[in-house]
Amino acid sequence: MNLDSKLRRRAAEGKPVRVGIIGAGKFGAMFLSQAGHHPGYHVLGIADLSAERAKASLKRIGWTEDRYAAKDAASALKDGTTWITEDSDALIEADGLEVLIDATGSPAAGIRHALKGIENGRHLVMVNVEADVLAGPLLARKAEAAGLVYSLAYGDQPALIAEMVDWARAVGLDVICAGKGTKYLPAYHHVTPDDVWTHYGLTPEQAAAGGMNPQMFNSFLDGTKSAIEMAAVSNACDLVPQDHGLEFPPCGVDDLPRVLSPRETGGHLSRKGTVEVISSVERDGRPVFRDLRWGVYATFEAPSDYVARCFSEYGLLTDPTGRYSAMYKPYHLIGLELGLSVASAALRGEPTGAPRAWSGDAVAVAKRSLKQGDTLDGEGGYTVYGKLMPAAASKAAGALPIGLAHGIALRKSVAPDQVLTWEDVAVDETDPTYRFRREMEAAFGG
Structure with a gap:
């Protein structure tokens, strides 16, 4: 509420929220499109x-060249234009910058940018869910x-789910499950x-003409992105x-309400207070009626008979017991909605969802038989896919996080669908990203 009026007040005072973004891909371009429509x-x-490439993105979204003609950050600050650079450190250090967005998709880059942003007093919006997890x-x-x-x-599914969970809890409802x-x-x-393209109904040539990255799209299909996003939700919502x-x-x-409720009342869940992703197709490939392929949801429980009766009186769908119901949002608009995170951070000092604990982890699982000496190729590749685990179980097993399963060789052979561990790989223990991950594990303990 009121973010638009707060933003317009800042604009009227000649002090718009000054934001820098690292990564001008699809998500970044969508944000830049909307940022250009609000003073x-x-x-x-x-x-x-x-x-x-950044200039090409701006051209696609309709920015004129005079809007990004600044030769450096100082001139951009002076005349209200935008500076384009290949030096992320220089952008993070630029005078006047308030909010930093990382939209790179690289866990190592995201962690490095975030730490430098903190060092320079910048609020952080982490589009890079791989780094977040x-x-x-x-x-x-x-x-x-x-x-x-x-x-x-905001705009990405984890933040929208976190908002829905916060809504339910703030009105006194116990969240049973949340997801997408x-x-x-x-x-x-x-x-x-x-x-991968056969499952999207495209030919490789059509995908290439559209500038689509097969490894990125494969991460959505093979379950890796779902595992990563639900780990982010787990950590942000204590689920x-x-x-x-x-x-x-x-x-x-x-x-x-029927499916995302506990098993003891006929649902599919092994515990309350968890996360799940639902499929838009039946196991035989038939489409699910009124699917939620692009949306998010939360299921919750009535704390009393009176509230359960209210569910019925106001038309909420419930499970057969009448005690479990749900809210959902059918769509998400990705980077078009990202400005809400920027405004909330700068004007309210509040995140649109943030990790509060280490509750969930996304770990690497072998896609096929892998041999000693094989090199892992990470998210959406040929060697591994991501699987969601409770963080405590991940730590106990010494599981290899999917965010570090790239460019490292196997020390031993592994079977298909086997969870990889630190012992299975030849990791560089001097690598800053590895060291920061291990520091996080020690600090939070799963």
């Missing part, structure tokens, strides 16, 4: 590995200690970038994953 935001700078609880703690905001990215929808079949866990991880039950919006 309360000033995009001070954009950092990308390729300045030309790898070490977000410790980043959030360090930001808070410095008097800064560390926030999940996706298209899932068990065989998808073993899909590789070579055959503990089920011991088996995600089951992906087929479920439409009308069946949310």
Whole structure:
């Protein structure tokens, strides 16, 4: 509430929220499109590995060249234009910057940018959910200690789920389960970038013409992105994953209270206070009626007979007991909604969701038989997929996080669908990202 009026007040005072973004891909471009339509935001700078790629993104979203003609941060600050650079450190250090967005998708880069942002007094919006799941609880703690905001990215599903969970709890309802929808079949866990496009109804040539990255799209299909996003929700909402991880039950919006309720009352959940992803297709491939493929949900329990009666009186769908009901949002608008996180951090000093504990983890699982000496290729690749685990179970098993399962060799062979461990890989223990992850594990303990 009231963020628009607060933003317009800042604009009228000549002090728009000055924001810098690292990564001008699809998510970043969507935010930049909307930021250009509101006077309360000033995009001070954009950092990308390729300045030309960033300029091409701005051209696609309709920015004219004069809007990003600044030769440096000082001139951008002076005349209200945008500076484009390939030097992310220079952007983070720029005078006047208030909010830093990391939209790189690289866990190592995200952690490094966040730490430098904290060092320079910047609020942080972490679009990079891979970095958040790898070490977000410790980043959030360090930001808070410095008097800064560390926030999940509104528009992305974890922040929208966190908002729904907060709504339910704030009105006195116990959250039973929270999550999102996706298209899932068990065989998808073993899909590789070579055959991913057949599942999207595209040819490789069509995908290439659209600039689509097969490894990125494969991470959505093979379950990795679902595992990562639900780990983020677990950590932001104090929801503990089920011991088996995600089951992906087929479920439409009308069946949310029935399916996402405890087993003892006929549902699919092994515990209350957990997360789950529901599939938009039945196991035989038939579409689910009124699916929630693009949306998010939360199920909750009536704390009394009176509240259960209110559910019925006001038309809420319930499970057969009448005690479990649900709210859902059918769509999410990705980067188009990201400005809410920027405004909330700068104007309220509040995140749109942030990790509070280490409750869930996304770990690496072998897609196929892997041999000693094979090199892992990370999220959406040929060698591993991500699986959700309770953080305590992950730590006890010494499981390898999916965010570090890239560019490292196996010390021993592993079987298909086997969870990889630290003992299975030749990790560089001097690597800063590895060391920060281990510091997070020690600090939070699962």
